[in-house]
Amino acid sequence: MFSEFLQYLFTGVTIGATYALIALGFTLIYNASHVINFAQGEFLMIGGMATVSLTAMGVPMILAVVLAVVLAGILGILLQRFAIAPAKQADVVTLIIITIGASIFIRGIAQIVWGKEYHVMQNFTSDEPIQVFGAVLNSQSLWVLGIGAVLVVALVLFFTRTLIGKAILATSMNKEAARLVGIRTQMVLMLAFMVSALLGSVAGIVVAPITFTSYDIGIILGLKGFVAAAIGGLGSGLGAVVGGLLLGVVEAMSAGYLSSDYKDAVAFSMILLVLFFLPRGLFGAKVVERV
Amino acid sequence: MLNRLMQSRLRGVMVLALILIILPAFLGNPFHYELVTQMAIIAATVVGLNLLVGYAGQISLGHAGFFGLGAYFTGIATGTYGWPSVPALLVGAVVVGIIAWVVGRPILRLKGHYLSMATLAVGFIIAIILNNERALTGGPDGMPVPAFEVFGWELSTFGQYSLFGLQIEGFQAWYIFASVVLLVAVWFALNLIESPIGRALRSVHGSEVAARVVGVNTAKYKSLVFVISAVYASLMGSLYAHFQGFITPAVASFEFSILFITMVVLGGMGSTFGVILGAVVLKLLPQVLADFQELETVMFGLILMLTMIFMPKGLLPTLTAVVSTKLGKKKAGGAA
Numbered sequence: 370m371f372s373e374f375l376q377y378l379f380t381g382v383t384i385g386a387t388y389a390l391i392a393l394g395f396t397l398i399y400n401a402s403h404v405i406n407f408a409q410g411e412f413l414m415i416g417g418m419a420t421v422s423l424t425a426m427g428v429p430m431i432l433a434v435v436l437a438v439v440l441a442g443i444l445g446i447l448l449q450r451f452a453i454a455p456a457k458q459a460d461v462v463t464l465i466i467i468t469i470g471a472s473i474f475i476r477g478i479a480q481i482v483w484g485k486e487y488h489v490m491q492n493f494t495s496d497e498p499i500q501v502f503g504a505v506l507n508s509q510s511l512w513v514l515g516i517g518a519v520l521v522v523a524l525v526l527f528f529t530r531t532l533i534g535k536a537i538l539a540t541s542m543n544k545e546a547a548r549l550v551g552i553r554t555q556m557v558l559m560l561a562f563m564v565s566a567l568l569g570s571v572a573g574i575v576v577a578p579i580t581f582t583s584y585d586i587g588i589i590l591g592l593k594g595f596v597a598a599a600i601g602g603l604g605s606g607l608g609a610v611v612g613g614l615l616l617g618v619v620e621a622m623s624a625g626y627l628s629s630d631y632k633d634a635v636a637f638s639m640i641l642l643v644l645f646f647l648p649r650g651l652f653g654a655k656v657v658e659r660v
Numbered sequence: 661m662l663n664r665l666m667q668s669r670l671r672g673v674m675v676l677a678l679i680l681i682i683l684p685a686f687l688g689n690p691f692h693y694e695l696v697t698q699m700a701i702i703a704a705t706v707v708g709l710n711l712l713v714g715y716a717g718q719i720s721l722g723h724a725g726f727f728g729l730g731a732y733f734t735g736i737a738t739g740t741y742g743w744p745s746v747p748a749l750l751v752g753a754v755v756v757g758i759i760a761w762v763v764g765r766p767i768l769r770l771k772g773h774y775l776s777m778a779t780l781a782v783g784f785i786i787a788i789i790l791n792n793e794r795a796l797t798g799g800p801d802g803m804p805v806p807a808f809e810v811f812g813w814e815l816s817t818f819g820q821y822s823l824f825g826l827q828i829e830g831f832q833a834w835y836i837f838a839s840v841v842l843l844v845a846v847w848f849a850l851n852l853i854e855s856p857i858g859r860a861l862r863s864v865h866g867s868e869v870a871a872r873v874v875g876v877n878t879a880k881y882k883s884l885v886f887v888i889s890a891v892y893a894s895l896m897g898s899l900y901a902h903f904q905g906f907i908t909p910a911v912a913s914f915e916f917s918i919l920f921i922t923m924v925v926l927g928g929m930g931s932t933f934g935v936i937l938g939a940v941v942l943k944l945l946p947q948v949l950a951d952f953q954e955l956e957t958v959m960f961g962l963i964l965m966l967t968m969i970f971m972p973k974g975l976l977p978t979l980t981a982v983v984s985t986k987l988g989k990k991k992a993g994g995a996a
Contacts, residue, residue: 405773452965459972461772462719466925467968469918474961481954592780592914599777634788637781644778645766 372503377625378618379501383510383579385617386517390572391594392601392609393524394565400541400604401561404453404464408472410591411479412569415441417582418479420574421488430493438570444475445566449559472587479584490577509578516575520568521610527564528606537561541604589633596640602653611651669850672933673843680839684832693831694817695943700838701900703939704845706923707932708892711849713921714930715858716885717865718768719776722783723920726890728912729756730897732790732797735805735907740796745808749898753891760890761883768882783917790909802908805901808837817903834903841899842936845892849932852888861885865930926967928974937976 391409398406419437424430452471456464492509499506528534539547540557548554573582573590580586597616601608616636624632643650680700687693709723733752737743767778790797797803807816815837819830828836852858860881863871872878901907910916919942927938945963949956971978 399773405776452969456969456972459968460925460929461776462713462921462925462929463968463972465719465721465776466922467965469922470961470964470968472961474958474965477955477957477959477961480957588914592784595777596781599774603773630792631788634785637784637788640781641767641778641785644770644774648770648774650774 373625375502375504377621379504379506379510380625381618381621382614383507383513383617384576384621385614386513387572387576387590387613388593388597388616389610389613390517390520390568391590392598392613393521393606394568394572395594395598396604396606396609397537397561397565397568399598401537402449402453402558404468405595405603406448406562406565407465407468407591407595408448408475408587409565409569409594410587410589411472411475412441412445412566412587413573413576413590414479414582414584414587415444415475416570416573417490417577417586418483418488418584419570421490421577421582422483424490434574437574438567441566441570441573442563445562445564446559448566449562453562454555454558472591476584476587483584485584487581487583488577489581490574492578493575507579509575513575513579516571520571524568524606533560593636596636599640599650600643602647602650605650605652608650608652669847669854672850673847676846676933676936677839677843680843684835687835690817690829690831693835695947697831697835697838697903698900699940699943700835700842701896701903702920702923702943703936704842705893705896706920706927706935706939707842707845707849708889708896709920710924710929710932710935711852711861711892712885712889713924714928714935715853715865716861716882718882718886719772719779719921720886720889720917721776721780721914721921722786722917723779723889723893724912724914724916725783725786726756726760726893727897727900727916727920728786728790728909729759730894731805731901731907731911732803732897733894734898734901735803736796738806738809738902739804744810745806745898745902746810749895752898753894756894757887757891760887764883764886764890765879768879768886780914780917783912784914787909787912787914790912797909800909802906804906805904807905808899808902815902817905838899838903841896845896846932846936853932857881857884922964926964926974928977931974931976934974934976938974941975 391413394409394412395406398404398409416437419440420433423433423436428436448471452467453464456467459467492507493512495508497508499508528538536547536552537557537560539550539552540554544554547557593616594613597612598609599612600616601610601612616639619639620632620635623635647653683696687696705723705727709720712718712720730752733755734745734748737748737752738745763782767775767782770778791800793799807814809815815830815833817830817834819833821828821830821833823833823836853861860871860876863874863876864878864881868878897911900911923938923942924935925938926942927936928934945960946956949959952959967975
């Protein structure tokens with residue numbers, strides 16, 4: 370009984386940590402530019418796929434990871450520079466469709482480069498599962514949680530301790546005012562996309578040994594991250610982490626105890642419930658609309 | 661001049677009718693007819709969606725859900741339970757309308773990204789249910805749908821019919837039927853836009869708060885147009901199911917929803933004829949790109965991005981603006 374519960378909890382927290390990282394990426398870009406980046410999931414795909422193919426070519430694991438993350442970072446910058454920046458005054462819907470176009474484009478390239486097959490990545494350390502009170506814990510889960518925690522702490526430090534981080538925060542609060550005090554807001558936006566891409570690719574790499582990876586893995590992962598961000602309240606970093614973990618655990622529990630067919634429906638029902646009762650998510654800022 | 665042409669309701673519909681009448685001269689084989697018939701059905705759906713997105717300014721990223729519900733209601737009612745086509749289509753539309761009303765009330769309080777998230781979720785849930793209720797829907801493998809039939813008279817793409825003494829093939833008959841449906845859909849939409857309801861909707865788009873201040877019941881009008889656009893989708897879904905003869909949960913998928921909203925934005929939000937152009941372009945694009953095989957997805961994404969970046973108002977409004985400034989210049993030059 371308990372071991373079963375523990376098993377679902379492990380699964381949920383692991384996938385939840387991944388959702389949290391994706392949601393943080395959404396939050397970062399949303400705060401800096403008020404764009405919902407539907408291409409966020411593609412950064413995960415790029416991270417996982419590039420690492421797999423580089424290691425297959427004989428590149429050492431660590432170097433492969435670094436290269437994959439750098440590649441995703443460059444992609445993030447290109448996305449902001451060439452797709453988002455030129456469409457400054459566009460509607461919300463137009464921007465959504467631009468990022469959807471970008472995600473289709475990236476997915477298309479991945480399909481040409483890496484094909485349509487599923488790719489398997491080795492666990493970072495041992496393949497030996499760990500027994501905890503009768504439940505089985507994949508050692509890779511520890512990596513996901515550990516790296517996730519490190520990234521969250523790093524992000525907090527980045528935003529509270531560094532000048533660049535504070536510049537991003539300032540831009541997200543008031544772009545005009547930020548520009549007046551000498552912050553190069555275009556640079557900041559680019560940076561936000563880059564950091565978001567880095568986060569996404571790392572998430573994609575650490576979770577790849579558990580979920581496998583393929584060219585189209587970004588769609589559903591990206592959407593789940595979006596759900597997590599909206600549950601937590603768009604724009605809230607804490608909300609993104611809580612939303613991600615909550616979504617992961619609820620999903621794993623309902624897949625285990627109710628029906629695995631309806632696992633994905635759980636995420637989407639949850640977002641509806643949250644939005645019905647808390648239209649700005651759990652931690653979303655109360656915004657007074659200016660008329 | 662083109663502007664004035666587009667402004668007039670009747671002339672617009674007549675131009676569209678003329679195009680639909682001339683078009684068969686350029687259609688060589690059944691495959692062309694099939695493509696154009698699909699286009700007409702999808703275009704009518706998008707005209708309905710445009711009422712919500714273009715005029716009331718509310719986003720829906722889950723409209724394929726309603727399209728899929730209509731398709732499956734028809735499929736199950738006519739296929740499994742032997743209902744006649746028209747009652748199935750109408751009852752399906754009423755059911756979908758009620759569902760849209762029930763879901764719409766709480767959802768439409770949301771704005772911007774939250775609204776897009778909520779509609780996306782509704783669409784996803786519908787698609788997941790269609791995928792999993794195998795006993796009813798056949799699951800991911802899909803289900804066959806009988807031909808469209810009125811009082812024993814069957815409209816099948818494989819049939820032979822005579823119209824005013826002319827021998828026509830089934831796929832041609834479907835083309836005529838779909839064309840008439842599209843014209844009716846456009847006519848209804850144009851009239852709605854010019855009615856007091858349409859004015860109320862546009863005021864919601866302009867500024868919801870201002871509309872409320874002058875006494876427009878914004879919540880009522882938003883749910884009304886949400887229901888109308890869902891009913892459009894349901895009716896067209898039913899026809900699509902009959903026309904295709906086979907449906908899978910893909911008709912309710914997220915990808916399909918994205919396709920719908922993209923047609924609206926690409927063609928030109930708030931322009932009824934623009935969104936039809938959007939539907940035509942997006943249905944044609946995969947055919948044109950099919951020659952590039954591997955590059956199809958990449959090109960599709962690229963074209964989507966580029967048009968949205970450089971023509972954020974959409975194809976038709978941008979083209980009309982270009983044409984009318986050119987004409988204006990010529991006129992000014994001639995006068996001087």
